[in-house]
Amino acid sequence: MTKWNHLFADAFVSAEAEIGVSVEVGPGAVVHSGVRLGDHVQVGPHCVIGQDSQGKSDSTTIGAGAIIRSHSVVYSGVVLGPQLETGHHVVIRDGTIAGENLRIGNFSDIEGQCSIGDYCRFHGYVHIGRGSTIGDFVWLYSLVTVTNDPLPPSEIFEPVSIDHGAVVCVGATIMPGTHIGIGAFVCAGTIARGEIPTGAVVAGPDGSVVNHVKRLVHLGTGLQHPWMNHFRRGFPEDCNERLEALRREILASCVEDDFLGGRR
Amino acid sequence: MISRVEIRELMNAILVRQGKNPVDDEQVTLRDIGFRSLDFSELALRVEKRIGRELIFDASILRGITSVADALDFFEEASRRA
Numbered sequence: 001m002t003k004w005n006h007l008f009a010d011a012f013v014s015a016e017a018e019i020g021v022s023v024e025v026g027p028g029a030v031v032h033s034g035v036r037l038g039d040h041v042q043v044g045p046h047c048v049i050g051q052d053s054q055g056k057s058d059s060t061t062i063g064a065g066a067i068i069r070s071h072s073v074v075y076s077g078v079v080l081g082p083q084l085e086t087g088h089h090v091v092i093r094d095g096t097i098a099g100e101n102l103r104i105g106n107f108s109d110i111e112g113q114c115s116i117g118d119y120c121r122f123h124g125y126v127h128i129g130r131g132s133t134i135g136d137f138v139w140l141y142s143l144v145t146v147t148n149d150p151l152p153p154s155e156i157f158e159p160v161s162i163d164h165g166a167v168v169c170v171g172a173t174i175m176p177g178t179h180i181g182i183g184a185f186v187c188a189g190t191i192a193r194g195e196i197p198t199g200a201v202v203a204g205p206d207g208s209v210v211n212h213v214k215r216l217v218h219l220g221t222g223l224q225h226p227w228m229n230h231f232r233r234g235f236p237e238d239c240n241e242r243l244e245a246l247r248r249e250i251l252a253s254c255v256e257d258d259f260l261g262g263r264r
Numbered sequence: 265m266i267s268r269v270e271i272r273e274l275m276n277a278i279l280v281r282q283g284k285n286p287v288d289d290e291q292v293t294l295r296d297i298g299f300r301s302l303d304f305s306e307l308a309l310r311v312e313k314r315i316g317r318e319l320i321f322d323a324s325i326l327r328g329i330t331s332v333a334d335a336l337d338f339f340e341e342a343s344r345r346a
Binding site for chain 2: 203221226
């Protein structure tokens with residue numbers, strides 16, 4: 001049976017856009033030429049997909065099953081994998097590429113040329129600087145800022161990289177050029193910089209390494225990090241092997257000497 | 265092995281570094297003295313350093329830790345088993 005697309009009368013959908021089956025484009029939304037919307041994509045009211053950037057217009061791909069909520073803007077040259085889900089007022093700039101099942105909270109801003117892996121979870125009001133590289137299963141909580149200019153304003157460009165399974169808690173600032181290792185945990189409000197080892201816990205305004213995630217516990221519940229010990233909600237079952245491999249890699253990491261005295 | 269007194273000294277060192285008062289009453293709750301989960305993790309690290317072995321955490325015991333005495337009991341027992 002044919003599934004019809006539901007394009008609101010006052011949505012503007014370019015004749016040069018490729019639209020999959022069962023796609024919804026809400027009122028006031030704009031889908032530019034060169035955009036490919038996969039099957040079952042939902043574009044909310046007043047979204048703009050394929051927005052030109054500095055006069056350049058590359059193709060933009062939104063994978064199947066994506067839900068893009070109202071007032072979000074996706075620039076041209078962006079490639080987003082299947083099962084994307086955004087909140088409202090999200091901006092994703094030119095040339096950013098993301099894997100499957102990325103979730104981005106309201107008012108978040110992902111600058112251009114970023115590379116983002118699978119199953120990442122970004123909460124609201126996150127800012128990710130241009131050129132950042134983010135692995136799979138990375139958590140960025142509200143108000144996290146990922147920078148890239150060590151002497152603003154300047155043309156110096158030192159993008160951040162965040163490895164698989166890392167967790168960055170609310171309000172943390174990731175300074176230019178920082179590398180966050182696999183499964184590392186950046187505490188709330190931390191100013192992180194430099195090289196953060198696999199499985200490290202960093203805290204405070206100097207981004208000190210204070211512990212290893214395997215010792216992070218919640219006394220009321222007995223939950224213990226790494227987080228994939230106790231949390232897999234929202235991840236499909238076929239992620240289990242990847243998560244288990246990641247968990248083992250984090251637990252096997254041994255950077256104890258870096259933690260001597262609790263400070264780097 | 266590490267004694268209960270030594271574990272309490274390590275706990276107090278963490279509290280004092282944060283400008284908090286050292287604790288001598290084991291019946292007070294960790295919440296009351298401002299000993300947070302991150303501090304608990306740091307204490308675990310310091311105990312491991314002292315005994316030279318890794319502690320094994322038991323979730324069922326962790327769930328029941330509310331007071332200073334509970335925490336000291338936990339680390340005494342965990343270091344014995346390590």
